[in-house]
Amino acid sequence: MQYAISILLSGVSLGGQYALIAIGYTMVYGILRLINFAHGDVFMVAGLMTVYLSTFLPIYVCLPLTAVLTVLLGFVIERVAYKPLRSAPRMSVMISAIGVSYLLQNLATYITGGLPQMYPQVPGLSASVTIAGTSTKWVTIVTPFLVVALVIALTQLINHTKIGMAMRAVAKDFETSQLMGIKINNVISMTFIIGSFLAAVGSMLYFTNYQSIVPLSGALPGLRAFVAAVFGGIGSIPGAVIGAFLIGICESIIKGSDWSVFSDAFTFALLIVVLVVKPTGLFGEKVTDKV
Amino acid sequence: MLQEKKSKRGTFIALLCVAALLVLVLVLENTMRPTSMLFTVLKKGAVYAVVATSMNLLNGFTGLFSLGQAGFMLLGAYTYAILTIPVADRESVYYLYQGTIVNFSLPDLFGGADTPLGLVLGVLLALILAGCVAAAVAWLIGLPVLRLKSDYLAIATLGFGEIIRAIFQWDVLGPVTNGANALKSFPTFSSFNIENADGDVVLRLSTFVPFLLAAICIGIIVLLINSSYGRAFKAIREDEVAAEAMGINLAKHKRPSFCISSFFAGVGGGMFAMFASQAQAKTFTTAMTYEILLIVVIGGLGSISGSSIAAFLYVAASEWWLRFLDAETYIGDFKVPFLRTGFRMVVFSIIIMIVVLFFRRGLMGDKELTDLFRPRRKQKEAAK
Numbered sequence: 001m002q003y004a005i006s007i008l009l010s011g012v013s014l015g016g017q018y019a020l021i022a023i024g025y026t027m028v029y030g031i032l033r034l035i036n037f038a039h040g041d042v043f044m045v046a047g048l049m050t051v052y053l054s055t056f057l058p059i060y061v062c063l064p065l066t067a068v069l070t071v072l073l074g075f076v077i078e079r080v081a082y083k084p085l086r087s088a089p090r091m092s093v094m095i096s097a098i099g100v101s102y103l104l105q106n107l108a109t110y111i112t113g114g115l116p117q118m119y120p121q122v123p124g125l126s127a128s129v130t131i132a133g134t135s136t137k138w139v140t141i142v143t144p145f146l147v148v149a150l151v152i153a154l155t156q157l158i159n160h161t162k163i164g165m166a167m168r169a170v171a172k173d174f175e176t177s178q179l180m181g182i183k184i185n186n187v188i189s190m191t192f193i194i195g196s197f198l199a200a201v202g203s204m205l206y207f208t209n210y211q212s213i214v215p216l217s218g219a220l221p222g223l224r225a226f227v228a229a230v231f232g233g234i235g236s237i238p239g240a241v242i243g244a245f246l247i248g249i250c251e252s253i254i255k256g257s258d259w260s261v262f263s264d265a266f267t268f269a270l271l272i273v274v275l276v277v278k279p280t281g282l283f284g285e286k287v288t289d290k291v
Numbered sequence: 292m293l294q295e296k297k298s299k300r301g302t303f304i305a306l307l308c309v310a311a312l313l314v315l316v317l318v319l320e321n322t323m324r325p326t327s328m329l330f331t332v333l334k335k336g337a338v339y340a341v342v343a344t345s346m347n348l349l350n351g352f353t354g355l356f357s358l359g360q361a362g363f364m365l366l367g368a369y370t371y372a373i374l375t376i377p378v379a380d381r382e383s384v385y386y387l388y389q390g391t392i393v394n395f396s397l398p399d400l401f402g403g404a405d406t407p408l409g410l411v412l413g414v415l416l417a418l419i420l421a422g423c424v425a426a427a428v429a430w431l432i433g434l435p436v437l438r439l440k441s442d443y444l445a446i447a448t449l450g451f452g453e454i455i456r457a458i459f460q461w462d463v464l465g466p467v468t469n470g471a472n473a474l475k476s477f478p479t480f481s482s483f484n485i486e487n488a489d490g491d492v493v494l495r496l497s498t499f500v501p502f503l504l505a506a507i508c509i510g511i512i513v514l515l516i517n518s519s520y521g522r523a524f525k526a527i528r529e530d531e532v533a534a535e536a537m538g539i540n541l542a543k544h545k546r547p548s549f550c551i552s553s554f555f556a557g558v559g560g561g562m563f564a565m566f567a568s569q570a571q572a573k574t575f576t577t578a579m580t581y582e583i584l585l586i587v588v589i590g591g592l593g594s595i596s597g598s599s600i601a602a603f604l605y606v607a608a609s610e611w612w613l614r615f616l617d618a619e620t621y622i623g624d625f626k627v628p629f630l631r632t633g634f635r636m637v638v639f640s641i642i643i644m645i646v647v648l649f650f651r652r653g654l655m656g657d658k659e660l661t662d663l664f665r666p667r668r669k670q671k672e673a674a675k
Contacts, residue, residue: 107640110632223453264453267450268451275439276435
């Protein structure tokens with residue numbers, strides 16, 4: 001029983017962390033129809049920033065500063081690597097995203113020298129707590145609540161503000177919304193800013209749990225979060241969150257069983273099954289192809 | 292009539308160039324120091340050229356955006372390795388699993404890896420089988436996956452690569468795949484060097500062999516692209532709906548394209564194992580697929596000669612020419628800033644980003660090398 005609770009707890013918190021990354025994927029895909037392969041690496045870079053900033057700044061300055069710098073990074077990536085390719089075929093943009101991911105990973109290897117970096121202790125989050133006889137970190141408990149709060153805030157933003165309305169319009173029809181006077185570049189930048197901010201928050205939660213950061217530690221969480229986004233129906237924020245929680249729980253169950261080698265394989269097998277059976281995911285809108 | 296004569300002459304010239312290149316490699320190899328970095332680059336370049344061309348067939352010519360290449364290479368590499376490790380060495384390779392359940396080896400069947408016949412036939416057959424295994428798996432994967440559209444296909448094939456890697460590292464399959472450990476002591480490119488009775492090398496063939504294999508594979512792909520199937524592939528790339536309306540059966544063309552591409556990726560994987568003289572699942576990561584994709588993009592999506600040239604440039608730049616960026620350098624007392632381990636890859640990825648952003652069509656665009664030598668006027672006529 002205790003074992004089950006500890007697995008469920010870690011699964012829920014892992015799912016919450018994936019959810020924060022998955023929202024970034026799903027929002028960008030909803031607007032640009034682009035799988036932003038660099039998103040997982042932005043998440044990793046956010047973790048590294050905290051590591052380096054915390055060497056000379058107190059942690060409560062360092063975390064907000066990380067969020068600001070990550071947002072800046074996401075904004076710059078969009079302006080430099082994706083904006084010039086706005087009219088290019090979709091494949092070029094995707095390749096550009098792969099290039100950015102490659103660059104970020106190599107840059108991280110260069111700066112860290114390839115050595116794993118230890119994430120600093122965050123007061124409050126890193127402390128231990130005992131629930132129903134299982135001891136865990138506070139971050140495990142905090143994550144789901146924080147995620148739900150952030151998602152509610154985000155849906156409010158999308159449904160009840162002007163920029164949110166613009167985002168929905170651009171996601172529906174890129175060109176028409178441009179004709180209607182929406183400055184799509186601002187909207188797209190805003191999407192990347194929100195996505196990067198959530199990735200930064202996600203990295204704080206994730207790396208408080210799994211403390212060592214290597215240049216590749218963004219790649220797999222990124223891919224799993226993407227699978228979550230597809231699972232929930234790409235373009236849909238509640239879908240991404242539910243998908244992420246499901247994937248997080250499944251992963252932690254498999255990791256706790258004898259089949260732990262297959263935890264990633266399972267995630268991808270799930271992806272292939274979902275894509276084949278219901279390509280639009282759980283909550284995705286049905287799109288009809290026009291000739 | 293005139294057109295046909297000219298294109299025949301073009302083929303002839305192309306064949307002549309390839310033959311000249313092969314002879315050049317052979318001469319270089321036997322005159323220069325064999326430890327030169329040049330030969331490592333040439334060998335790896337030849338292997339990557341095969342894989343990049345196979346990926347180009349799928350991504351550049353058929354317009355199917357697949358990211359499963361590393362997975363198919365892994366299948367090829369393991370098939371090749373499992374089939375060619377000499378029976379005598381199996382015990383020591385599989386020492387963790389007390390030997391293997393695959394107790395035969397293709398070179399041994401033809402008289403052992405020490406005899407020329409056994410080596411050539413065994414390796415050749417193993418490479419072909421490596422391709423066949425990859426193609427068979429591709430056929431199975433293709434049944435569900437090929438129905439997906441562009442980026443979904445990309446992510447599904449990427450996932451397939453990860454699944455394959457997990458399966459091959461699984462302990463239960465250890466007696467066949469050696470678990471997470473490397474497979475080794477199978478024939479490599481160096482096994483083809485001809486030695487005399489004293490063990491001195493008489494004729495070096497270790498770079499010539501990968502070149503010959505690469506030339507054959509790429510040649511077959513070129514023939515395929517110039518056939519009616521190749522034209523159908525291009526039509527699918529340009530517009531699926533229009534192609535279907537013109538009577539091209541999408542499934543009947545996408546599936547062969549996927550299988551053939553995987554076949555050559557499998558052969559390339561086998562060659563990669565020969566180059567690295569070991570096969571280990573953890574080398575065939577997603578990063579490898581990205582590398583190959585970047586080669587294809589740098590060479591130009593839809594250009595075979597572009598992919599081949601880019602493969603050599605890419606390998607040379609990343610392994611050889613930019614090597615100096617990794618070493619700390621002093622000019623007099625002045626320490627050149629930034630230079631230390633890892634800087635090479637940073638510079639390299641920036642170069643790649645510049646190519647992707649500003650030279651989107653890559654080195655060759657969708658032109659071939661032979662197009663460059665055609666007289667101008669004829670091109671204009673062709674445009675009409």
